[in-house]
Structure formats: structure tokens, C-alpha cells
Amino acid sequence: xxxxxxxxxxxxxxxxxxxxxxxxxxxxxxxxxxxxxxxxxxxxxxxxxxxxxxxxxxxxxxxxxxxxxxxxxxxxxxxxxxxxxxxxxxxxxxxxxxxxxxxxxxxxxxxxxxxxxxxxxxxxxxxxxxxxxxxxxxxxxxxxxxxxxxxxxxxxxxxxxxxxxxxxxxxxxxxxxxxxxxxxxxxxxxxxxxxxxxxxxxxxxxxxxxxxxxxxxxxxxxxxxxxxxxxxxxxxxxxxxxxxxxxxxxxxxxxxxxxxxxxxxxxxxxxxxxxxxxxxxxxxxxxxxx
Amino acid sequence: xxxxxxxxxxxxxxxxxxxxxxxxxxxxxxxxxxxxxxxxxxxxxxxxxxxxxxxxxxxxxxxxxxxxxxxxxxxxxxxxxxxxxxxxxxxxxxxxxxxxxxxxxxxxxxxxxxxxxxxxxxxxxxxxxxxxxxxxxxxxxxxxxxxxxxxxxxxxxxxxxxxxxxxxxxxxxxxxxxxxxxxxxxxxxxxxxxxxxxxxxxxxxxxxxxxxxxxxxxxxxxxxxxxxxxxxxxxxxxxxxxxxxxxxxxxxxxxxxxxxxxxxxxxxxxxxxxxxxxxxxxxxxxxxxxxxxxxxxxxxxxxxxxxxxxxxxxxxxxxxxxxxxxxxxxxxxxxxxxxxxxxxxxxxxxxxxxxxxxxxxxxxxxxxxxxxxxxxxxxxxxxxxxxxxxxxxxxxxxxxxxxxxxxxxxxxxxxxxxxxxxxxxxxxxxxxxxxxxxxxxxxxxxxxxxxxxxxxxxxxxxxxxxxxxxxxxxxxxxxxxxxxxxxxxxxxxxxxxxxxxxxxxxxxxxxxxxxxxxxxxxxxxxxxxxxxxxxxxxxxxxxxxxxxxxxxxxxxxxxxxxxxxxxxxxxxxxxxxx
Ligand code: SF4
Ligand code: SF4
Ligand code: SF4
Numbered sequence: 001x002x003x004x005x006x007x008x009x010x011x012x013x014x015x016x017x018x019x020x021x022x023x024x025x026x027x028x029x030x031x032x033x034x035x036x037x038x039x040x041x042x043x044x045x046x047x048x049x050x051x052x053x054x055x056x057x058x059x060x061x062x063x064x065x066x067x068x069x070x071x072x073x074x075x076x077x078x079x080x081x082x083x084x085x086x087x088x089x090x091x092x093x094x095x096x097x098x099x100x101x102x103x104x105x106x107x108x109x110x111x112x113x114x115x116x117x118x119x120x121x122x123x124x125x126x127x128x129x130x131x132x133x134x135x136x137x138x139x140x141x142x143x144x145x146x147x148x149x150x151x152x153x154x155x156x157x158x159x160x161x162x163x164x165x166x167x168x169x170x171x172x173x174x175x176x177x178x179x180x181x182x183x184x185x186x187x188x189x190x191x192x193x194x195x196x197x198x199x200x201x202x203x204x205x206x207x208x209x210x211x212x213x214x215x216x217x218x219x220x221x222x223x224x225x226x227x228x229x230x231x232x233x234x235x236x237x238x239x240x241x242x243x244x245x246x247x248x249x250x251x252x253x254x255x256x257x258x259x260x261x262x263x264x265x266x267x268x269x270x271x272x273x274x275x276x277x278x279x280x281x282x283x284x285x286x287x288x289x290x
Numbered sequence: 291x292x293x294x295x296x297x298x299x300x301x302x303x304x305x306x307x308x309x310x311x312x313x314x315x316x317x318x319x320x321x322x323x324x325x326x327x328x329x330x331x332x333x334x335x336x337x338x339x340x341x342x343x344x345x346x347x348x349x350x351x352x353x354x355x356x357x358x359x360x361x362x363x364x365x366x367x368x369x370x371x372x373x374x375x376x377x378x379x380x381x382x383x384x385x386x387x388x389x390x391x392x393x394x395x396x397x398x399x400x401x402x403x404x405x406x407x408x409x410x411x412x413x414x415x416x417x418x419x420x421x422x423x424x425x426x427x428x429x430x431x432x433x434x435x436x437x438x439x440x441x442x443x444x445x446x447x448x449x450x451x452x453x454x455x456x457x458x459x460x461x462x463x464x465x466x467x468x469x470x471x472x473x474x475x476x477x478x479x480x481x482x483x484x485x486x487x488x489x490x491x492x493x494x495x496x497x498x499x500x501x502x503x504x505x506x507x508x509x510x511x512x513x514x515x516x517x518x519x520x521x522x523x524x525x526x527x528x529x530x531x532x533x534x535x536x537x538x539x540x541x542x543x544x545x546x547x548x549x550x551x552x553x554x555x556x557x558x559x560x561x562x563x564x565x566x567x568x569x570x571x572x573x574x575x576x577x578x579x580x581x582x583x584x585x586x587x588x589x590x591x592x593x594x595x596x597x598x599x600x601x602x603x604x605x606x607x608x609x610x611x612x613x614x615x616x617x618x619x620x621x622x623x624x625x626x627x628x629x630x631x632x633x634x635x636x637x638x639x640x641x642x643x644x645x646x647x648x649x650x651x652x653x654x655x656x657x658x659x660x661x662x663x664x665x666x667x668x669x670x671x672x673x674x675x676x677x678x679x680x681x682x683x684x685x686x687x688x689x690x691x692x693x694x695x696x697x698x699x700x701x702x703x704x705x706x707x708x709x710x711x712x713x714x715x716x717x718x719x720x721x722x723x724x725x726x727x728x729x730x731x732x733x734x735x736x737x738x739x740x741x742x743x744x745x746x747x748x749x750x751x752x753x754x755x756x757x758x759x760x761x762x763x764x765x766x767x768x769x770x771x772x773x774x775x776x777x778x779x780x781x782x783x784x785x786x787x788x789x790x791x792x793x794x795x796x797x798x799x800x801x802x803x804x805x806x807x808x809x810x811x812x813x814x815x816x817x818x819x820x821x822x823x824x825x826x827x828x829x830x831x832x833x834x835x836x837x838x839x840x841x842x843x844x845x846x847x848x849x850x851x852x853x854x855x856x857x858x859x860x861x862x863x864x865x866x867x868x
Contacts, residue, residue: 196807
């Protein structure tokens, strides 16, 4: 199956390492990526106008369908938004007709069969842990990692169908592939706070701090994310606002694509670890330097 | 004399305009981080920067940019061959016309000793350059019409440029065509260069010129001595006059106009057209700093400044307001950004032109120059600006090298500071009950319930909120409700919001802090035993509030800002309650 890489809006400028690391990991796994000019997934505008958000999402899916690809996202919010749109488009004939009539001008059609996949599902279900494990050259034994799920991939469960929304395991299993230990921590399923960033900063940072504290209490060396917004919140936002809320910089955050790529032995130019605002390399080096 | 005088006056006005324009750059304010810079600092720091750059290896980078981006216009090629071709034709056609034709006495005559405007290859080249501009213009128009179907591709600035350019070209070709058959022109030439002593000779030359050079005479020449005519021509005229066939556009046009030739000759059309042609050229020169023609200057400047930036990796984008002002003047309204904008499709549902970067920039420019904008315009500019996701694509595509990403970041700050933030910001202005009061006073065109009926998650359908049993599980799992730690808790809980809906106190829900502080984590929705789509409902409430509260935002006198106490029951049951 071919995947069309869906970077989303924030990655090109704010988180380029998410793209380079993902591409590098998938290259190792011989996954071919199609590059299409997608538009915004629609998630940010959903507060204002659900139909506009659904049109945005539908156009992306229709573009992928034209090329016979599945959409591969690395962001939980993009993923959730595409799934949400697909759910209601499938369910509501009238909505579907409206959207398709708007897409018709570009010869695009939304159809039900378009597949939307998150990077984690591709890695876990399409590749499988064994295939990943075979690529690990730098096992991260001794590293304790808190995996942060990201709300919009988990819930609403029957819409996104990502994993069990109450007791998911996919992320911990993937972390285990690298040799690291996935710690059990409170708030692993909770919100990182980013949806309110620059909308209500005290609340947003407070939610962030709650998560960080929980990860620290569980003894994690690193937090890993598989979502653009979670990573921006855990890394860039935390780094920029340390004094506001006495937010602790430990444990640092790392994208799962970076973590996995590191265990594959990939190079810094692909992983972009130095691009992370809060240094996460020292933790990785600690466990591999033995 | 008149000509020279008007040329220098126009030139002076042009420089004055240029100065005004550049001083305007220093008055620009954008974002809340940087202020204006003074004239002295600006001049000093730019001089310093220029010197430092000239002495550094970056000068090579600038030269490279000069060749690739300005000379070959590669950034345009990236955006399509036809677009590039059109612009190359216009750019080089016009540039060469200016250098070789408009400035012929200074440039062409200095380069070619026996230059004469009516001699080949100059005659031919003038037509060729004109044809290039025309071809470019035609392609550009087609492109704009094609894009116009998708979005507003052309604004007044584009039109003014096209019209000015069109007038210059059209009057030029017309002048040349009329001159071809002009008897007065022939007479002037004959008097000046042949000193026609002999009446018969003159008639012979006339025969030759009317046959071979397409001149139309009021009195048909009284001779048919073509041979003598040719000899006289060779002797007196040929050194300066190539055959008109080389004017491959003007000659056909002239032939078309032939039926009117006698009348045109009599009314001295060549003279009038000559004045007209120079007139529009001078006008264009005077207007240059204030029309799109200005991009002739601003785009190369913008591109070269960018080349002079310290190299990556340390892409600390500059936030220099004066330079941003120059860059905004370098926008050619080519529309490339809008074609690739990540949020452009949203405009098909929310019909706001300010969603498109090329249109938004016009507003941002006014904002930065401190122009007064109507609240409606600011509202629309704010909506467009905050829908932008800062995806960086327009910045990467812009052929004029504008720092669009920075402009968007800063203009959002300005808009927010001017009290036009995104809805999450301005809804905070009033408490939920104050919003409800405002809604009650507002002269709405349709009742609120119609809005609710149109939204899938809050409509009256039985599967929306009516099955809520007020168990408060949603409230118990909500991270916003339990945030604590000195933060003001939301004015109500998710369960209370559901209750307001059930009690048909929907207007009270719209401005609620709970609705606007929801992080959309979907925990409530996942846990609700009744399968109520709590989060989706809150989304719908924001959708409705964005539009409805917007309408009553600027309404009446400011009511004091008070927040509803936590968990208070909704204010007195209102008239519109069940
Ligand atoms: S940065 Fe904003 S304006 Fe530019 S392309 Fe992206 S969404 Fe559109
Ligand atoms: S959990 Fe569901 S049923 Fe219970 S109060 Fe909330 S919305 Fe109502
Ligand atoms: S979705 Fe909103 S209301 Fe529901 S639990 Fe999360 S923050 Fe609270």
C-alpha cells in the first residue's frame, strides 16, 4: 500500500524534525511515500465552522484517493479531524453532497473507502513489532519513557478506531520495540493543554505542568509523543514559558519518530534532535554510551 | 524644449514620490514587540548593513541572486512555465523598450554609431520588444481570468498597471502606424533632408514613397518616375530609413487604418499621438512609486536583502518593520501564495477574502501603515488572519521573497492588541449572562433557535443532548473543571451546560467560560453513559457563538466585566425559557 505523507500545517516551520525523522524511519522500513500538496486538515477552524473544517479534511482525503493512497499523518489532531470528517461524511448524505459539489470544481470526490492512518498504526499494524525490532541497532535498554497518547487519536473511540480508548496499549508496545521501558503513568491519556495555548495560557500551561509532573513522578527519563501539537507543547512551549508557571524542564520530550530512528541508528541530520528546544540527547546518550 | 522640461519635472516628481514612499517605510508599526525606528537610526543602520555586506562574502550570494532570481526570475519558473514566460516577456520587453527606445539618445546612440530610430534593426527590435510586452500581457490576462474563477485574482492595482502599460504600448504602436502613412511627416523629412529644390524630384520621391513606404498623399503624386524616385531615395533617405516591413506590427496596423489616412494626416494625428504617447510615459513615471510599477524597484531590493541575511542554520527571521514595509511594497499581487495556501479551501464555506494571503496582505499593509480601518474590515481581517495556520507555505512560494510568516505572526499581535483577537480572546470580554443580555437586545435577522436547528450536535434531534440524565460524570472527568491550582475555575461545568440546553437557556451557554475553555479532550464524551456527544456539542456552541456573539460584540455601552460565580445556577429564568 502506498501512503501519502500528510505533514499538516505546523511541521514545515515549527517542527521540521518531525518530517525528516518520520521519512528517515520509513525509508529504513522500505515504505514509499507519495507527496501531495495537501491543505490544512481543518482542525484549527473547527471551533468556528464545522462544515469548513469538514470540507478541508474531505479535500485532503479526495486528493489521496485520486492517487490511490492512504493518508499517513504524524499528528493526532490531524488524524482525529480527518477521521471525524470521514465519520460524518459517511453518515450524512446531505453533508456528503454539499461537500462533493464543492469539490467537483477540481474534479475531486470524497468516497468512503479512503484510508486514514496514524504513523503509530502504520508502524504497529502494517509493519509489525518484529519487523521494527529487526531494524534496531542501538537498543535503548534502561531508558524509561512516558508515552503520551494525544486525545484526538484516542477519542471519540468509535469514530477514530485507533486503539481501546480507555486502556490503549499500542504506544507502550511500540516504545518497548526500541528496548526502552514504557513507564505506567497517570495522565498518559490526558490533554497536553496545547488546544488552549494562546487562547488561555494559564490553563494551557497548567494542564501541561500536570502532565509533566505525572511523568516525572513515574520516574520517566523522557516523554515521547506522536503528535505535532503535543510535541510543540511539551518542548517549544514549555521551553519558552518556564518562569511563568515554574514549569520543570524534566523530563524532556522526544518525538516517537526520533526515538525509534535513534534506536535504528539513524543520523542527526535525519533525526533533528538538536532542533528540539529542550535537550533530550543527554538522556539518549546516557543509555547508549555504556 | 517643452519635452525636456516635462521630462525633468516628471523625473523630479518621480524621485519625490520615491522619497515619500521610503519615508513611509519608517512609519510602519507591526506586532507588539518592536516599535518604530527613527530616521537617523534607520539611515545609519542601513548604511552600516550595506557596507558590511559589501565587504563580506555574502556579496557573492547577492550577485548570484541578481542573476538567478532577478535576471532569470527562477522563483517564478518554480510556479509554472507560462507564468514565467509571461513575466519574462513583459519584463525584458519593457526594459529594452525603456533603454533602447525611450532613452535612445543616451543609450542606443552611444552604443551604435549610426543609430536612427527608423533604421533596422532598431525599427524591427522596437516592434519585437513591443510584441513581447503584448504577448506577456495577454498571457498574464489569461492567467488572471483563469484564476479569477477560483478566487479574486485581480485588484485595482493590477488593473492600473495593465491599463498604463496598455496605453503606453497602444499609443506607441498607433503613433508608429500613423507616421508610416503621414504626409506631414514626409514633408518635414523632405524639407529637412532633401532640401527639395526641384518640384519634379519631389514628386518622383513621393511616388516611390507612396508605393514602397506606404505614405498616403492627399494629391496623388503627379509623376510615375519610379526610377528617379528610387535614386533620390537612395541618395537622401536610405541611410536613415529601412523599409516599413520591419515594423511587423505597426505596418499591418497602419494598413488597417489606411481608409482613415487622409483625415488623420489632415488633423495632424501623428503630432497629437506623439504628445499622448509621451504624456502617458511621463504619467507612468510620476506614478511609478505609487503603482504596481514600483515592484520594479521593491522586488529586487527585497530579494537582495534576503540574500544578504545571515545564512541558515539559524533562521532567525528578521522583524525589522522598515524592511517588512519594503517587502510589503514588493508584493506584486501575483497570487501564488493564495494558490498554495493551506486554508484557501475554507473560503468556499466562509466567504472572506482575507483568508487568502494575497488579499490579507493588502489589509495588513494598511494596518501596519496606521491607516484607519472600519471595524467591519478589522473584523474580517482578524478572522482571515487567525484562520491562517502559519503553515509557511506562502513564505516558501512567494517569488518576491516576502517574509510572510513573520508578517502573519506580527499582524496577529497587532490585531489582538487592537481588540480584534480570535473569538477565544474576545468572548472573554463579557460573562455568559452579559452575552445573553446583549443577544436579547440585538436586532437579529433570525431567532437563535434557527442557528441551533442547523447545527448537527445541538439540534432538537433526540440524539443530541436531551438524553442527558445529569449524572455529572462528564464534569468529574473534565480536566478543565479540576484544573485548580489558583486558576479561576470555569463558570459552569459541562453537565451544567448540558442542562442549560435542556432547559432551552441556550443563549446563556454561548458565552460560557466552560464552552470556551474546553480543551476538546473528549474525555467527557467518551465517558458519558448516555452517549451524549458532549465535546461535539461544545464545538457547535462555539460555532454558533462565533457568529452570533460577533454581531452583538460592538453593541451599546460597555457593561462591566464580571464573571459568573462557579457553579451558580443559571441567572433568573428568562423570558425565552420554556
Ligand atoms: S501561512 Fe497562512 S496564509 Fe500562508 S499559506 Fe499557510 S495558512 Fe495560508
Ligand atoms: S455524562 Fe452525559 S449524561 Fe451525565 S451529565 Fe454529562 S452529558 Fe449528561
Ligand atoms: S472535552 Fe472539554 S468539557 Fe469534555 S472533558 Fe475535555 S475539556 Fe472537559
